[in-house]
Amino acid sequence: MNRSLQIRAGLTVVILLLSLWGLLPTFKALSISSAEREAAKTDHVLAAKIADIDAKAIRRGLDLKGGMYLVLEVDQEGMNPSEAEDALARTKEIIYNRIDKFGVSEPEVTTFGSSRIVVKLPGLQDPERAKNLLGKTAKLEFRMVRPATEVQAALEKLDQIFLGDAPVETAVEDTVGSTATEADTAEPEGTEVAAADTAANPFGELDDAFADETDLQPTNAEFLKTHPFSGLLVVQSGARPATPLFVPEENVARVQAMLDDERTAARLRGSEFQMDMEPINFGQGQMLRPLYLVESKAILSGDQLTDATSSSNPERPGQWQVNFSLNSRGARQFAKVTGENVGRFLAISLDGRISSAPVIQGKIPSGSGSISGSFTNAEASDLALLLRAGALPTDVYIAEERTVGPSLGADSIHKGVSAALYGSLMVIVFMLLYYRKSGVITVIALISNIIILMAVLAQFDLVLTLPGIAGIILTVGMAVDANVLINERIREELRKEKTIRASVQSGYANATRTIVDANVTTLIAGVILLWFGTGPIKGFAVTLSIGILTSMFTALVMTRVLMEWTTRNQGRQKLSI
Amino acid sequence: MEFFKDPKINFVGKMKIAFSLSATLVIVSAVLMLIHGGPRLGIDFTGGSVLQVKIDPAPQVQDIRSALEGRGYEGVQVTDFGSADEFLITFPLSGVDTETGDDAQHLLNDLREGLPGATIELRREESVGPKIGGELRTAAGNSIVAALGLIVLYITFRFVFRYGIAAIMALVHDVTLTLGVFSLLNFEISLSIIAAFLTIIGYSLNDTIVVFDRIRENMKLRRKESYRNVINRSINECLSRTLLTSLTTFFVAATLYVMGGPVIHDFAFALTFGVLVGTYSSIFIASPILVWWNERQKVDKKRRALDM
Numbered sequence: 001m002n003r004s005l006q007i008r009a010g011l012t013v014v015i016l017l018l019s020l021w022g023l024l025p026t027f028k029a030l031s032i033s034s035a036e037r038e039a040a041k042t043d044h045v046l047a048a049k050i051a052d053i054d055a056k057a058i059r060r061g062l063d064l065k066g067g068m069y070l071v072l073e074v075d076q077e078g079m080n081p082s083e084a085e086d087a088l089a090r091t092k093e094i095i096y097n098r099i100d101k102f103g104v105s106e107p108e109v110t111t112f113g114s115s116r117i118v119v120k121l122p123g124l125q126d127p128e129r130a131k132n133l134l135g136k137t138a139k140l141e142f143r144m145v146r147p148a149t150e151v152q153a154a155l156e157k158l159d160q161i162f163l164g165d166a167p168v169e170t171a172v173e174d175t176v177g178s179t180a181t182e183a184d185t186a187e188p189e190g191t192e193v194a195a196a197d198t199a200a201n202p203f204g205e206l207d208d209a210f211a212d213e214t215d216l217q218p219t220n221a222e223f224l225k226t227h228p229f230s231g232l233l234v235v236q237s238g239a240r241p242a243t244p245l246f247v248p249e250e251n252v253a254r255v256q257a258m259l260d261d262e263r264t265a266a267r268l269r270g271s272e273f274q275m276d277m278e279p280i281n282f283g284q285g286q287m288l289r290p291l292y293l294v295e296s297k298a299i300l301s302g303d304q305l306t307d308a309t310s311s312s313n314p315e316r317p318g319q320w321q322v323n324f325s326l327n328s329r330g331a332r333q334f335a336k337v338t339g340e341n342v343g344r345f346l347a348i349s350l351d352g353r354i355s356s357a358p359v360i361q362g363k364i365p366s367g368s369g370s371i372s373g374s375f376t377n378a379e380a381s382d383l384a385l386l387l388r389a390g391a392l393p394t395d396v397y398i399a400e401e402r403t404v405g406p407s408l409g410a411d412s413i414h415k416g417v418s419a420a421l422y423g424s425l426m427v428i429v430f431m432l433l434y435y436r437k438s439g440v441i442t443v444i445a446l447i448s449n450i451i452i453l454m455a456v457l458a459q460f461d462l463v464l465t466l467p468g469i470a471g472i473i474l475t476v477g478m479a480v481d482a483n484v485l486i487n488e489r490i491r492e493e494l495r496k497e498k499t500i501r502a503s504v505q506s507g508y509a510n511a512t513r514t515i516v517d518a519n520v521t522t523l524i525a526g527v528i529l530l531w532f533g534t535g536p537i538k539g540f541a542v543t544l545s546i547g548i549l550t551s552m553f554t555a556l557v558m559t560r561v562l563m564e565w566t567t568r569n570q571g572r573q574k575l576s577i
Numbered sequence: 578m579e580f581f582k583d584p585k586i587n588f589v590g591k592m593k594i595a596f597s598l599s600a601t602l603v604i605v606s607a608v609l610m611l612i613h614g615g616p617r618l619g620i621d622f623t624g625g626s627v628l629q630v631k632i633d634p635a636p637q638v639q640d641i642r643s644a645l646e647g648r649g650y651e652g653v654q655v656t657d658f659g660s661a662d663e664f665l666i667t668f669p670l671s672g673v674d675t676e677t678g679d680d681a682q683h684l685l686n687d688l689r690e691g692l693p694g695a696t697i698e699l700r701r702e703e704s705v706g707p708k709i710g711g712e713l714r715t716a717a718g719n720s721i722v723a724a725l726g727l728i729v730l731y732i733t734f735r736f737v738f739r740y741g742i743a744a745i746m747a748l749v750h751d752v753t754l755t756l757g758v759f760s761l762l763n764f765e766i767s768l769s770i771i772a773a774f775l776t777i778i779g780y781s782l783n784d785t786i787v788v789f790d791r792i793r794e795n796m797k798l799r800r801k802e803s804y805r806n807v808i809n810r811s812i813n814e815c816l817s818r819t820l821l822t823s824l825t826t827f828f829v830a831a832t833l834y835v836m837g838g839p840v841i842h843d844f845a846f847a848l849t850f851g852v853l854v855g856t857y858s859s860i861f862i863a864s865p866i867l868v869w870w871n872e873r874q875k876v877d878k879k880r881r882a883l884d885m
Contacts, residue, residue: 063840071709073706073708127699127702128682128685128699131679131682135679397706398679398704398706399705399706399708399709400704400705400706400709401681401702401703401704401705402701402702402703402704403699403701403702403703404700404701405698405699405700405701407631407698407700408629408700408701408840411838412838412840415836415837415838416837416838416841418836419832419833419835419836419837422832422836423828423829423832423833424829426825426828426829426832427825427828427829430824430825430828431825433578434578434579434821435578436578466840466841467769467772467841467844470833470837470841470844470845470848473829473830473832473833474776474826474829474830474833474848476825476829477822477825477826477827477828477829477830478780478783478822478826480821480822480825480826481783481818481822481825481826484818484821484822484825485787485818488817488818488821491579492814495583510794513790514786514787514790514791517735517786517790518782518783518784518786518787518790519783520731521728521731521732521779521782521783521786522779522780522782522783523779524724524727524728524731524779525724525728525775525776525778525779525782526779528720528723528724528727528775529720529772529775531720532716532717532719532720532723537768537769537771537772540769540772540776541772544776
């Protein structure tokens, strides 16, 4: 055996052994039974051991493991570059905090570009809940409710603003279930609604049992024309002590749009309207949402919170509430404001919607309180979590979402792997039939190719996805190409009556150039995919590109070693090819 | 085993038939696309949502449609997916849910309300906002243009410019026909289909380059043969290899199509079809274009010098 052959043979063996060694954790991870994984949930030592093996094994993508991929767009409107950068960084931190508290293993939160955050949550069981947690701003504020005497003037101002705007489409009027003509006659005094201060707890919600009488009026299209804002509302005294105004559920979107109009804030100056978190059922399909006139300036906000927990509501069995405590500065301020405003209403607002607006019974020195609403246990504990993690500095929107349930992930692995096995098997059988003994060398190269490819994935911590498996399968098909080129060349050379050794030598020499040229072009496509690739494409591009490189190695180095070695003593005998 | 021992098929002689066949197919594909108003872009590029749900007990597609009717969604498509109890619900995001903006979740809740008593498992959800959809569209377009550009550059560097153009014409042919079949079957173009297109480009090129490589070699070896003959001989010499590789790649792509599951069904279909078209084009289109070009210009000798 000549020296060069020895060196190449050594290199091949070393690479193959290294690859097998690199794949060892993956094999180990595969051999961990589900019973062991179940046991690890309670056994910390075992859990650490399994986590260690998993970390070194090939990482499965979210589509195989199940999980959620989210791209969040951070609203940076009206911010200067440094503010925008700061908002992005803080949002990322808070989102990470929330996920951390939510308890997902190996979450990934990264910024992407100047305004996006990419969140990857593998193995997530409840995507709906997670999404709720991530997108919420969770901005908690305490605002004084303006005296009822100011409501009438505020409504008139808004009506004036929108009077000049395009007339409302008739379609809307038809859907307005009931529009109160009384809105313009609503006497401020009349809305005072019995200081129904029956609750002993200053934060206890006031009685929600509404009077049976409903002074809801039938639709009045004419009225809506002259009163574009108040025409969408309903007056109903007695249902909520803090406000007589209600928004029928079908008008919520239109009212919100008007409230978000920039002219509204400019005109109302110092105060603003906020809707309730949830509508009240008045019976007969009437769902009405209270609308409060509150001060624009919050007296306190969520950043003064030291803790938030959930507990069941002592006054309403089956409902849950969130209890919070304020830091000393917040508590002092809270005591001062409540002391000065006994008898007025204090609204607790979350992300611009009012959760409750109890009457202040007296000074509250303790700096703790609760947020009630018709929360379920899970909703209350999630809200407490959000308040603990802090509010986002700005709004975020879900710009892209890809979620795969765990069962589909398992299905995909199963199908992908069996397609890979059967596909490879067909190729192997075909190669053996077509090339006989030389076919064995081709098959060895094919299998080595897959092993090295997988080892590269594991070693460089790359992610295997379903398109990635497709890439591997395709590589198997294409890797054969290099071997076919070589074998066909050798056959040609043999036809020219050359010796076996000479044929092998010139076969490889001639095929090498072709193989390189042909593979470089495919590699160009692969690299472009990598550069362009997001999500599903990237996984495919990774395995395809690596596969091209490894198949060039196995074809040009490994099979050549085997070929030269097996034919080293053959003279003019027949080569099985 | 050997398919061909020294084949001598006159491929270049069938040039005219092949060109007219291909031209017809390309035109038919273009017309098909026009009729359908361009390739049907999936939510990856238009923005929108896809929900894959498993419903027990399995309802009819019509039941799902009526459960969602009158709830403010526009353009909802419901199709069977894989098995009888799995469905794919596709719809454009239109801001039905004004509070969270999460239309997909809203639709799922409405569906649960509309199909009382059924267990609905969300198997997969993909939602893409219009902004990201637009960006992905640009990126996909750019990537295809960049791939084609770089490939021409590489072939010009390794061979000559004319070969690059011939290769690209074959590629455009392959991708157009695949797009045509997609229009015919009303398949959607998604991100993974773009990946399949780029793979077809890479694969078809691989085939073409192997033949070009042989042409270059034979141009030097057989100076006395005519241009036409050298090219035909080169195609024949590579024939075994071309068919063999196509066959193995076809095997695996078809296996993926049959066994890979519904999620990568369209992707595997594009690959399988692409392998067939790519093989055809590298034999009947790419190299014959060189002959056609050469004979039109009637500067055989000069060209030959350049081709080496």
